[in-house]
Amino acid sequence: MSIAAWICLLAPLGGALAITLLGELVPRRIAGLVATGSVAVAFAAAVVLFVTVLGRDGEERQELTTAWNWLSVGDLDVGLSLLVDPLSIMMALIVAGVGSLIVAYSIGYMAADDEERRFFAYMALFVFSMLLLVLAGNFLILLAGWGLVGLSSYLLIGFHHERPSAIAAAKKAFIMNAVGDATMALAFFLLVYETGTLDFVTAFERVDGLSSTVVNLVALGLLGGAVAKSAQIPLHTWLPDAMEGPTPVSALIHAATMVTAGVYLIVRAHPLFEAAPSVQDLAAGLGAVTIVVAGLIALVQTDIKRVIAYSTMSQIGYMFLAAGIGAYANGMFHLMTHAFFKALLFLAAGVVIHALVGEQDMRKMGGLRRLMPRTWIAMLIGGLALVGLPPLSGFFSKDSILASALATGDTYGYVLFAAGLFGALLTGIYTFRMLFIVFTGEPSGFVREHLHTEHGEGPRWMTAPVAVLAALAVVGGAVQIAGIWHPLADFLDSIVAADRESLALVEPTVTQDWVTSILAVGAGLLGIGVAWLIYGARRVAAPRMVALRNPLERKLYFDELYQTVFYYPAVGIARGWTRFVEGPLIGGSISGVAGATRGLGRGVGQAQTGFLRTYALAIAAGLAVLAMVFVSVR
Amino acid sequence: MGNVIVWIVWLAALFGCIGSGVAVVSMTNPFYSAIALIGNLGSLAVFFLLLQAEFVAAAQVLVYAGAVMVMFLFVIAYLGGQADAPWAGGSSWQRWAAVIAASALLLEIIMVIGLKAGGRLSDEAEVREAFGSPGDIGRLFLTDHLLAFEITSIVLLVAAIGGVVLGAHSRQSEPRYEGPAGVPVSRERSLPPESVAATPHDASGAGVPG
Amino acid sequence: MNGPDVTWYLAVAGVLFATGALGVLLRRSPLIVLLSLEIMLNGANLALIAFARQQGDLDGQIFALAVMAVAASEVVVGLGLIVAMARRRLVLDVDELTTLRG
Numbered sequence: 001m002s003i004a005a006w007i008c009l010l011a012p013l014g015g016a017l018a019i020t021l022l023g024e025l026v027p028r029r030i031a032g033l034v035a036t037g038s039v040a041v042a043f044a045a046a047v048v049l050f051v052t053v054l055g056r057d058g059e060e061r062q063e064l065t066t067a068w069n070w071l072s073v074g075d076l077d078v079g080l081s082l083l084v085d086p087l088s089i090m091m092a093l094i095v096a097g098v099g100s101l102i103v104a105y106s107i108g109y110m111a112a113d114d115e116e117r118r119f120f121a122y123m124a125l126f127v128f129s130m131l132l133l134v135l136a137g138n139f140l141i142l143l144a145g146w147g148l149v150g151l152s153s154y155l156l157i158g159f160h161h162e163r164p165s166a167i168a169a170a171k172k173a174f175i176m177n178a179v180g181d182a183t184m185a186l187a188f189f190l191l192v193y194e195t196g197t198l199d200f201v202t203a204f205e206r207v208d209g210l211s212s213t214v215v216n217l218v219a220l221g222l223l224g225g226a227v228a229k230s231a232q233i234p235l236h237t238w239l240p241d242a243m244e245g246p247t248p249v250s251a252l253i254h255a256a257t258m259v260t261a262g263v264y265l266i267v268r269a270h271p272l273f274e275a276a277p278s279v280q281d282l283a284a285g286l287g288a289v290t291i292v293v294a295g296l297i298a299l300v301q302t303d304i305k306r307v308i309a310y311s312t313m314s315q316i317g318y319m320f321l322a323a324g325i326g327a328y329a330n331g332m333f334h335l336m337t338h339a340f341f342k343a344l345l346f347l348a349a350g351v352v353i354h355a356l357v358g359e360q361d362m363r364k365m366g367g368l369r370r371l372m373p374r375t376w377i378a379m380l381i382g383g384l385a386l387v388g389l390p391p392l393s394g395f396f397s398k399d400s401i402l403a404s405a406l407a408t409g410d411t412y413g414y415v416l417f418a419a420g421l422f423g424a425l426l427t428g429i430y431t432f433r434m435l436f437i438v439f440t441g442e443p444s445g446f447v448r449e450h451l452h453t454e455h456g457e458g459p460r461w462m463t464a465p466v467a468v469l470a471a472l473a474v475v476g477g478a479v480q481i482a483g484i485w486h487p488l489a490d491f492l493d494s495i496v497a498a499d500r501e502s503l504a505l506v507e508p509t510v511t512q513d514w515v516t517s518i519l520a521v522g523a524g525l526l527g528i529g530v531a532w533l534i535y536g537a538r539r540v541a542a543p544r545m546v547a548l549r550n551p552l553e554r555k556l557y558f559d560e561l562y563q564t565v566f567y568y569p570a571v572g573i574a575r576g577w578t579r580f581v582e583g584p585l586i587g588g589s590i591s592g593v594a595g596a597t598r599g600l601g602r603g604v605g606q607a608q609t610g611f612l613r614t615y616a617l618a619i620a621a622g623l624a625v626l627a628m629v630f631v632s633v634r
Numbered sequence: 635m636g637n638v639i640v641w642i643v644w645l646a647a648l649f650g651c652i653g654s655g656v657a658v659v660s661m662t663n664p665f666y667s668a669i670a671l672i673g674n675l676g677s678l679a680v681f682f683l684l685l686q687a688e689f690v691a692a693a694q695v696l697v698y699a700g701a702v703m704v705m706f707l708f709v710i711a712y713l714g715g716q717a718d719a720p721w722a723g724g725s726s727w728q729r730w731a732a733v734i735a736a737s738a739l740l741l742e743i744i745m746v747i748g749l750k751a752g753g754r755l756s757d758e759a760e761v762r763e764a765f766g767s768p769g770d771i772g773r774l775f776l777t778d779h780l781l782a783f784e785i786t787s788i789v790l791l792v793a794a795i796g797g798v799v800l801g802a803h804s805r806q807s808e809p810r811y812e813g814p815a816g817v818p819v820s821r822e823r824s825l826p827p828e829s830v831a832a833t834p835h836d837a838s839g840a841g842v843p844g
Numbered sequence: 845m846n847g848p849d850v851t852w853y854l855a856v857a858g859v860l861f862a863t864g865a866l867g868v869l870l871r872r873s874p875l876i877v878l879l880s881l882e883i884m885l886n887g888a889n890l891a892l893i894a895f896a897r898q899q900g901d902l903d904g905q906i907f908a909l910a911v912m913a914v915a916a917s918e919v920v921v922g923l924g925l926i927v928a929m930a931r932r933r934l935v936l937d938v939d940e941l942t943t944l945r946g
Contacts, residue, residue, distance in 0.1 A: 610945025612938040617732055617869050624738040631746055640847035648856060655860055655883050659867030664875045671879050678886055681856070684847060685897040687905050693912060694889075702882075702916050709923045710875060713930050732869035736862045743858030747851050758850065759900025770902055771909070779906050786913045793917030800924030 001052050002065035005084045008045035008092055009131050011038045016124035019117055028116045032107035035120035039103050039127050043096035049089050062086075064137050064201065071140065075196050081137030083200060086491050090332060091134035091264055098256045098339050099127045101465040105347050106248040108461030109354060113246075119159060123252070126152035130257050134264060139188050139198040142265070146184070146225070149258050150177040156253060157245040169241035176238040180228020187221025190214060204271040212276070219276035222269055223283055226262030230316045232290045237558050239313055243305040247350030250305055255312050255346050256339035263316065263335055266323040274326070274505070281412060284324020288419035290317035293556065295426030299433070300552045303360050304349050307434045311386065312342055314423060318401050321416055326505025327404035329489035333480050334397035336488075340476045341385035341394055344469040348378040351458040351466065352438065357450050362434065367443030371451060374463065376439050378470045383431045385473045387524040388424060393477035395521070398424070400480065403508035403516040417516075424520050428527020436535035644684060650677035668706045675699040687766040853894035860887030872937050874929070878922045885915045 015038025019031045026034075062085035071078040082088075103123050110116045129152050133145030150173075158170030192198060194214050195206040207215065226232075231239035231254075242254050253259070266273060266283060273280045291314050298310035315338050322331030352368065352375060353360055369376045385394035402424075405417040443451075480488040508516070551557065650673060657670035675698050682691035764770055775783045860883055867880025889908045896904025929936060 608945060610942030611728075612941060613728060613732075613869060613872075617728060617735060620735040620739070620865055620869060621731065624735050624742065627739065627742045631742055637847065644847055644852075651856060652859060652863075655863045658879050658883055659863055659871070659876075661876075664873060664879070667876055667879050671882060674883065674886065678890060681853065681890060682893055685853065685893050687893045687896065687908070690889075690893060690905050690908050693909060697912060697916065702919050705919065705923060706875075706879070709927060712927065713875075713936070729870060732866065736865040736869065739865060740858055740862035743861070744855060747854045747858070758898055761897070761900050765897075765900070765902070766905060771905060774902055774906055775909075779903070782906065782910050786910050789914055789917050793920045797920040797924045800921065800928050 001049060001063055001084060002082070004045045004048045004052070005065055005082045005135060006067075008042045008049065008096065009082065009128065009135055011041040011045065012124045012128040012131065014038055016121045016128060019121040019124065023117070026117075028111075029107070031117040031120045032103070032110070035124045036100060036103045036107065038124055039096055039100040042127065042131060043093070043100050046089060046092040046096050049084055050093060053084070053086060053089055064199075066137070076192055076198070078138055078140045078198050080141065081199075082135045082141075083137035084135065087264075087268060087332070088134050090336070090488075090492070092131060094336055094339050095127065095130045095134060095257050098343050098469075099123075099130075099252055101468055102248050102252040102256070102343060102347065103127075105251075105350070105462050105465040106246075108459035109248055109350055110246065111459065111461075115159075119156075119246070122152055122155045122159070123248070126156065126253060126258075130261070133261055138200060139191065139203070142268075143181075143184065143188065146229070146261065147181060149253075149261065150174060150181070150229075153177070153242070153253050153258055156249040157242050159245055159249065163244065166244040169238070169244040173238040173242050176235050177228050180225040180235060183221040183224030183228075185221075187218045187225075190218050190221070194218075200268065204269075207271050207275050210275070215272060216276045216279055219269075219272050219279035220282075222265060222272065223279055223286075226265045226283075226320075227286060228262075229265075230259045230262030230320070231313050232262070232286050232317060232320060233293055234558070236290065236294070236313055237555070237562065240306050240309050240555070243303065243309050247305065247346060247353060250309070251343045251346035251350070254309065255342035259312060259316055260319065260335050260339070263319040263323055263331060266320070267328045267332060270323075270326075270328060273323075280324050280326070282324070284321045284412075284416055287317040287320025287322075287324055288416050290314065290320070291423035292419055292426070295423050295430065297552050297555055298430040299426065300549055301430075302362055304352070304362050304365075304434060304438065305346070305360055307362075307430060308342070308345050308349060311345075311427065311431065312338075314427065315342065315386070317423070318398060318420065321420065322401040322404060325404055325408050325413065325416065327401060329480070329486070329492045330397065330400040330404055332492060333488055334394075334401055336479070337385070337393035337397040337473070337476050340469055341382045341392075341473040344378060344466065344473050345382040345386065347462070347466050347469065348375050348382060351375045351378075351462055354458055354462065355451055356447065359446065359450065362437045364444055364446040365438045366441045367439070367447060368451075369439040371443060371447070375458075375466075378466050379435060379439070381470045381473055383435050386431050387428045387528065388520055389524060390517075390521065391474075391477065393473055393475070395517070396477035396481055399513070399517045399520050400508075402520055403513045404506045406512045406516055407506045407508035421519055421523050424523040425527045428524040428529075429531050432528045432531035433535050436531055440536055441538075640684065643680065647677045647680040647684070650674070651681070664710050665707070668703060668710055671706075672699050672703050675703065685766075686761060689766060689768045689771050850894045850898040854891055857887045857891035857894065860884070860890065863887075872939055874922075874926050874936055874938055877938065878919065878926075881922075882915065882919070885911060 012035075015034050018034055018038075022031075062083065064081055064083050066079040066081035068080055069077060070080045103120070106119065106123065110119050113119065126149065129145050129148030131145075133142055133149055136142035136145055154170045154174040157173055158167050160166045188198065191203060194210050195203050197203050197206070210218075224235075228235040239254060239259070243250055245253075273283070294310045294313035294317065298307050298314065301307045301310060315334070319331045319334050319338070322328070322334065352365070352372065355372065355375075356365065359365070381392065385392040388394040388398040390396075398420075402417055402420045405413050405420060407413070408416075480486045554560070654670040654674035654677065658667045658674060661667040661670060675694060679691040679694045679699075682688075682694060864880045864882070864884030864887060867883060868877050871877055871880065889911055892904045892908040892911070894904075896902060896908075926936065934940070
């Protein structure tokens with residue numbers, strides 16, 4: 001099993017290295033095939049791992065494989081180790097599976113770009129980094145994967161580096177992630193100090209012995225990292241800007257995988273979070289806030305990709321909510337289905353963008369339903385899954401989360417439930433707003449001019465993965481149907497310790513399940529109805545509501561807030577230091593030394609009068625002094 | 635009786651010595667200074683004789699007064715009017731400092747021999763008759779101080795070569811003509827074009843214009 | 845040997861030395877400077893001979909002879925320099941030779 005794990009991890013890295021080293025020696029298409037192939041190999045290895053693990057039970061299902069002892073300092077030993085257990089296998093399957101589909105899609109999408117090879121190298125690097133993150137056996141390797149993922153994201157967002165907006169967006173993403181990285185690092189320091197280890201297994205065993213302050217701090221630090229990586233409020237401002245990257249990047253990194261790393265972290269470190277219940281509640285609360293806020297902002301977006309981006313933010317909020325209340329399996333379930341339908345949405349949107357030669361503004365689109373019927377169907381499926389209508393996958397996963405919120409039984413849980421419901425309503429509105437604007441009505445002038453569908457809606461490399469994802473979005477929910485069968489939960493349960501029955505902290509009753517589903521579906525349908533009224537049938541004009549609209553269009557002024565609080569003071573301090581410290585002190589001291597030396601030289605040079613007699617006088621005087629010394633010392 | 639004569643001779647030599655010394659330093663005309671120096675050397679030779687350094691006294695008169703001073707006089711004669719010697723000039727603080735330094739030196743010497751050395755300097759050693767004779771000196775030069783002897787001869791050789799080089803009449807370093815600006819130009823510097831025509835004149839020129 | 849003590853000779857030597865020093869420091873003509881230098885050397889010679897007599901050791905006289913030889917060499921070179929200076933029509937004034945200034 002360990003060999004499969006290493007193959008799974010290293011295949012994409014090998015692909016990235018191969019593409020980098022071969023460079024322009026191979027045709028561009030080959031680079032894409034190498035990348036896709038390497039990720040597909042990783043997927044195959046993950047499948048092997050999955051099958052192997054299925055054949056075992058309980059404790060046997062987790063295996064730690066260490067390549068070598070990487071860091072040995074005092075009592076701390078950190079090895080280069082991979083942990084293969086149901087949770088990591090599930091993540092690996094998602095990452096490698098969806099990843100290979102998206103990389104295949106990119107072969108068609110990026111065919112026109114001159115720097116295609118660089119793109120595929122970066123994509124393969126990203127998959128490797130993400131796999132490193134999910135397969136890590138201790139916090140340090142996880143941090144390494146975390147950082148590499150951030151790097152790949154930066155490289156891919158800024159892929160079109162001739163665009164200043166892309167570069168700025170890449171920097172923004174990286175810096176915000178760095179904030180999270182910092183809190184995580186602090187948490188790790190504390191963890192090492194208190195428990196003396198970074199291994200998952202060992203650290204979690206020692207959690208009981210820690211004081212509550214320590215556990216809270218560690219959990220808080222981890223939460224900070226998760227919030228940054230998953231673009232939850234308040235560290236969310238980078239995600240919409242990250243849409244500057246090519247669409248496959250948005251699909252892979254900012255929908256299916258990287259942004260879910262935060263959720264994975266919370267689920268992986270759940271013993272820590274369970275020992276710090278207030279932090280866990282905070283996580284759930286942040287998730288709920290993000291669900292609502294992101295949903296609201298999505299209502300006024302005009303860029304098709306940004307709508308989907310805010311939708312991603314909102315859906316991850318659901319996952320945070322689930323992790324925060326202890327419904328880990330449900331959260332992971334939603335993570336999986338979300339990967340399917342969100343990637344589907346992004347890729348289908350990519351087909352539209354590709355057909356419209358790069359245009360992303362929805363207001364210029366319209367009436368594409370008849371011109372691109374297959375894409376329309378795909379996006380419709382994705383949209384319905386997102387809103388959570390049965391029998392599509394999103395229904396099962398989202399409702400299970402809401403039911404768990406209801407099942408917690410306390411007021412806080414009810415508040416979370418209400419937020420989730422409201423989020424479902426908003427999801428319906430903004431998703432179908434997008435769909436109606438883009439696909440219904442009459443084709444706009446822009447569309448008539450630029451749309452080229454003579455060769456089908458898109459190259460086959462692009463349409464095939466979309467079809468696969470659409471199929472997954474439909475049937476993916478079958479893995480866990482509330483109340484009837486839950487193989488996924490059982491699968492993940494096997495990672496818990498012996499004294500616990502199941503992984504989840506809450507277990508909704510059948511009644512709660514039904515109530516939730518009815519309410520959630522109702523909210524979704526209501527949202528779709530509202531969207532149809534305003535944007536579909538155009539019976540009702542979109543409400544102006546300037547007072548609400550302006551803040552939403554300005555994304556609730558988060559960017560301005562951060563600029564004022566962080567950027568301006570930092571720049572001011574830097575300028576102040578340059579003017580008052582670096583200039584006078586450092587530069588001044590150096591030039592002062594130079595000036596002093598010069599002055600000293602000039603002063604001493606006064607002795608070189610050039611007069612012979614002065615020199616002779618100096619000799620005589622020196623002689624007199626010496627004689628005096630000799631006489632007195634005797 | 636012999637003592638009185640010694641003292642008288644000593645005093646005479648003293649005056650001659652000090653007087654000529656002051657004269658050397660203070661005369662304006664270098665010719666007179668050179669003559670005064672010869673007087674000084676003579677007085678010193680008397681002192682040497684009183685100190686039983688006969689050979690040195692003879693050498694002093696022969697070499698110093700005879701050869702070195704003659705050389706001095708030759709040069710002064712050669713330089714002629716150019717040798718007019720300005721008296722002390724320069725900044726006054728230098729003058730005072732010079733006086734102070736010289737006085738300090740003198741004072742220290744007096745102090746040492748008067749106070750510090752105490753009575754030790756008064757003990758004279760007993761010397762034989764042949765003390766200071768050429769024979770003794772010659773023996774020492776060829777046995778104990780052979781190295782000093784040889785090195786001194788090398789120094790003299792080097793000085794002789796130096797003197798020849800310095801006085802060499804080479805054409806390269808001679809200012810023969812005046813360049814365009816009226817400044818004497820020597821050949822080794824870059825020639826202005828118009829003076830190239832003057833070159834043949836160089837080749838035929840013999841003596842220094844002076 | 846009767847007559848003044850060695851101390852007196854040493855005092856004379858000191859006076860000679862100081863006088864010569866004054867001459868070197870105060871005069872501007874290089875010729876006079878060379879002559880004053882000779883005065884100083886003679887003062888030193890006198891001191892050497894006096895000490896030789898006092899110690900009964902001939903080494904002092906040998907040293908004095910060596911000094912004389914070196915003084916002669918130095919005079920040769922010095923006079924050569926002065927002649928060279930005169931040939932180049934330089935002013936024979938040590939205060940004018942300030943190329944070493946700086």
